[in-house]
Amino acid sequence: MKKLIHVTLAILLLASCNPTTLRFSFIYNNEGPNKEIATKMKDLLESEFNVEIMLIEGMNTNANLDSLINDQVDIALVENYVNYQDGLNSAFSVYSEVLHVLYKDHVDASSFESLMYSGPLYIGREGSPTYNLMMDLWDYYGLDYSVPVVTFDMQEADVVVELTNLFSKKHLDEYKGFRLFSFDDASNVSDASTVQGITLKYPRLSPFIIPENSYWSFNEKPIVTLSVDLVMMVRSKMGEVAVNDFTKTMLRNRQIFTSIDPLLFDGMKEDFDQAKLNIPLHEGARIFLDREEPSFIERYAELGGVILSIIIALWSGIVSLTKWQAQKKKDKIDEFYEDLMNIKNGIARIDTVAEGMKRVKRVQLSQNKAFEMLIAEKLVANDSFRIYMELSxxxxNELRGKMRILKSKQERATS
Structure with a gap:
């Protein structure tokens, strides 16, 4: 009997030790401090759990997302500037990456347009978050994308764009002879400012002000620019327990990461704005983040009876009025959808760059008209409106791709 007890205890002890090592793969773009962040995350998780994390340097954002969706990797650091896709979920916001637009002294920086047309531009690798963001800014400002001279050699550029963390003194020393571009004057930053207009059309972006003298002589005045959140994303099929444990561990040890950049102090918080995530939370992360949230009934139990009485009294009239208004606005957004689908379905038949550009301008005019109607409250900013903007x-992007193909064919034909 005593021997049986000893064997049983030994089995229980071995089981509790969980000798099986779980392996996960973690992909990132080697831009800014991403590699350092991923390395610290790997070290933390391996010290806390019986896991092995394999770090992979990715090619670009789209390739990294494909790896997640196809279950080739488990975790990725990705900017919150991608369209929703099945197969991936967010875990938490890491920090805000800041858009830095630097230009040489001789460049005309009187406006964003003149800056982009002034000389060779470095806007990151094609398909990178910086590149994709700049393409959207070119669309916003109505630039002819064939005019700017893009170089992939930073040393040749008169204008350099980086979407990254706050610059260190050492990093700034690499930009001697450059200045920082500001999208607006800091005193003008309000609901009617340039950056607010950009973020209205591209809501995953946020206005960002680099305070006066933060970069020493580089900004004797505040710099008005944009930022986008870097998010830890996971594949949807990753287990809830692992995502919950990883999220909890990293957010509760965020002091480890703040030495990388001050922005991580404000970024890695449990109370980050989940509504801004373009990719919905993984259930494992949601369980942790919402663990202490009281239910609606618990929070408003004392007022529940009064509120319920008021709702019942007003419900019938509100429902009727809401349905009438919603149907009226839905009919209008349907007209935009119909025109957009006609353009989208006709992309395959476009045979000249000029025709493609004409279609692009047509879509952009429709976007502007939709925003004007939204401001005039003739449309509502609901899911249908947001889906229309994403689809447009x-x-x-599809039109631009078609135009690039046509332009390439023309160049081959003439050479």
Whole structure:
């Protein structure tokens, strides 16, 4: 009997030790401090759990997302500037990446347009978050994308764009002879400012002000620019327990990461704005983040009876009025959808660059008209409106792709 007890205890002890090592793969773009962040995350998780994390340097954002969707990797650091896709979920916001637009002294920086047309531009690798963001800014400002001279050699550029963390003194020393571009004057930043207009059309972006003298002589005045959140994303099929444990561990040890950049102090918080995530939360992360949230009934139990009485009294009239208004606005957004689908379905038949550009301008005019109607409260900013804006951006990207193919064919034909 005593021997049986000893064997049983030994089995229980071995089981509790969980000798099986779980392996996960973690992909990132080697831009800014991403590699350092991923390395610290790997070290933390391996020290806390019986896991092995394999770090992979990715090619670009789209390739990294494909790896997640196809279950080839488990975790990725990705900017919150991608369209929703099945197969991936967010875990938490890491920090805000800041858009830095630097230009040489001789460049005309009187406006964003003149800056982009002034000389060789470095806007990151094609398909990178910086590149994709700049393409959207070119669309916003109505630039002819064939005019700017893009170089992939930073040393040749008169204008350099980086979407990254706050610059260190050492990093700034690499930009001697450059200045920082500001999208607006800091005193003008309000609901009517340039950056607010950009973020209205591209809501995953946020206005960002680099305070006066933060970069020493580089900004004797505040710099008005944009930022986008870097998010830890996971594949949807990853287990809830693992995502919950990883999210909890990293957010509760965020002090480890703040030495990388001050922006991580404000970024890695449990109370980050989940509504801004373009990719919905993984259930494992949601369980952790919402663990202490009281239910609606618990929070408003004392007022529940009064509120319920008021709702019942007003419900019938509100429902009727809401349905009438919603149907009226839905009919209008349907007209935009119909025109957009006609353009989208006709992309395959476009045979000249000029025709493609004409279609792009047509979509952009429709976007502007939709925003004007939204401001005039003739449309509502609901899911249908947001889906229309996403679909219109996707259509513009498809048109640009078609135009690049046509332009390439023309160049081959003439050479």
């Amino acid at each position: 951006k996707e259509t513009i």
